[in-house]
Amino acid sequence: MRRSLSVRWRLTIAYTVIIAVSGAVLLTLVYGLVTRGEVQSGSATTQRTPGADAEAPPPERVVTGPDDDDSDETAQLAQSSWFALAFVTVVSVGIGWLVAGRLLAPVHTITARARRISADSLDERIALGGPRDELRALADTFDELLGRVQSTVTSERRLVATMSHELRTPLANQQAALDVALADPDAGAGELRAAATTALDQSRRAARTIDALLVLARAQSGEATGPPxxxxxxxxxxxxxxxxxxxxxxxxxxxxxxxxxxxxxxxxxxxxxxxxxxxxxxxxxxxxxxxxxxxxxxxxxxxxxxxxxxxxxxxxxxxxxxxxxxxxxxxxxxxxxxxxxxxxxxxxxxxxxxxxxxxxxxxxxxxxxxxxxxx
Missing domain, CATH: 3.30.565.10 (Histidine kinase-like ATPase, C-terminal domain)
Known part of the structure; x- marks a missing residue:
């Protein structure tokens, strides 16, 4: 299975691409402005015929382009600028990695503390400090969720413990009535009938408890069996x-x-x-x-x-x-x-x-x- 990049690497790449593209656009604009200025500042010379009087037609003007030296300097400047952009892009990878790690540090803290929380330690909380930003809001929301889960689990455990006691009581009474009747070899039909009646009553009580628990579970589940x-x-x-x-x-x-x-x-x-x-x-x-x-x-x-x-x-x-x-x-x-x-x-x-x-x-x-x- 192909392994995807981590969030930290994705943020680093995003930072690097933003810096590289921004720098390239900036250098392109600067290079365009420089070359345009050189063209507009080209020298213009005037040629006159020797001995011509002042009333002669205007002499012909000859416009010449920029000097070769200026072109070489512009090309050298562009080359140096692109090398500098490449260097800054490489450096931005490291800087982006450090910045991404710093931004994701609270996420690692939330993950590490959440992994330590189990069913036996629901009283623990993330308790993330720092400014009240989006990550702090996420941690606080998780803490509230843990509080609700702890309340539910505690209630369920209390219910199971009490339910066990409730079901054990009629079963114990039923067993005691039958044991007493069976332990007496001379027990008559009336005593056996009384023991059977007691056992039946206790069995019905346990059945009522189970039936009520099933209704309670259905109602508390929040899932309807069909449309209302x-x-x-x-x-x-x-x-x-x-x-x-x-x-x-x-x-x-x-x-x-x-x-x-x-x-x-x-x-x-x-x-x-x-x-x-x-x-x-x-x-x-x-x-x-x-x-x-x-x-x-x-x-x-x-x-x-x-x-x-x-x-x-x-x-x-x-x-x-x-x-x-x-x-x-x-x-x-x-x-x-x-x-x-x-x-x-x-x-x-x-x-x-x-x-x-x-x-x-x-x-x-x-x-x-x-x-x-x-x-």
């Missing part, structure tokens, strides 16, 4: 309420929905509104209330879900959208949830250009508002 379609948001919210509300749930439901459609992916939007309604019903108090409203403003559709429940400190509301954050103090207490409901809702909102707003109620409970663009 018109989603009947009113039907999606009504279906979510129908799946959660039961006659014996002990909750007072207040529902106000208006007809509206939003562009997006039906499955993701249905999962988002279902998570909001499910959280409002499960994180409630006996005899509590759930209010669901779908309103439309110019360019925005709002799904507002409000519920009564435990008091949520204002400083803790923002953490509820983080993976595996539950309102319950005990991680094992929220058996019906996996701690990814609001995380999925926020990811779906970001995927559709919307936003999720959480507002704690002063007397307990939470107000969740999903805002989606209507066009």
């Amino acid at each position: 379609s018109a989603v009947d948001l009113r039907a999606a919210v009504a279906d979510a309420i129908e799946q959660v509300r039961t006659p014996d749930d002990g909750l007072a439901w207040d529902v106000h929905l208006v007809a509206t459609t939003v562009p997006g992916e039906p499955d993701l939007l249905a999962r988002a509104v279902a998570n909001l309604v499910d959280n409002a019903a499960h994180h409630n108090v006996p005899g509590g209330r759930v209010r669901v409203a779908l309103t439309v403003e110019p360019g925005t559709a709002r799904v507002t879900v409000e519920n009564t429940g435990p008091v949520v400190p204002p400083e803790a509301a923002a953490d509820l959208v983080l993976p595996f954050r539950r309102a319950a103090a005990d991680r094992t207490a929220a058996v019906s949830g996996v701690g990814l409901g609001l995380t999925v809702v926020r990811a779906v909102a970001d995927h559709h250009g919307g936003v999720l707003v959480l507002t704690p109620r002063t007397d307990g409970g939470l107000v969740t508002e999903l805002r989606l663009p209507t066009q």
Whole structure:
């Protein structure tokens, strides 16, 4: 494969060519001016006939060209000038090499420091000094990119660690229930059935966690499975309420929905509104209330879900959208949830250009508002 010249050599050649061409044009212009001046300064002589009176016709004027000595001097000057231009061109190669190296020194610094940065040292930065020129702007932009990458990697590592703990808990409970049942040779059908029921519940919990993680990964990927379609948001919210509300749930439901459609992916939007309604019903108090409203403003559709429940400190509301954050103090207490409901809702909102707003109620409970663009 043919190896191309380095940037330093290309800059050097460019500098040399510019100097050589500029010098050649300058010498050509000077040589032209000198030779033209010699022609115009040629001697003019007058020839008179001896004995002619003053009234005779004007004598004939004879114009002669420049002397041979002047021509030789001009030729010698041109030859010396071209030799000087050749010498300056050769010298400019070295000067151009040094100047190009000096200009490219910050680039080498950026390259060397970037090569030292790895997944285990994302806290390092280029931190290029010097004047605020284009190279400094490039280094600062790279540092900002490293900051975003570090934040993403840290978040992913935290998510993987927490996810491992979440999946290990139901598997450990499942194994413990089966080990206890199998260790007792006199265990009856009732005990074996209880152990199987516990194992099945824990298996379902692990499956819900995996399913929620798959939805979260799809929403956070930012890649749509196809062109956005018109989603009947009113039907999606009504279906979510129908799946959660039961006659014996002990909750007072207040529902106000208006007809509206939003562009997006039906499955993701249905999962988002279902998570909001499910959280409002499960994180409630006996005899509590759930209010669901779908309103439309110019360019925005709002799904507002409000519920009564435990008091949520204002400083803790923002953490509820983080993976595996539950309102319950005990991680094992929220058996019906996996701690990814609001995380999925926020990811779906970001995927559709919307936003999720959480507002704690002063007397307990939470107000969740999903805002989606209507066009």
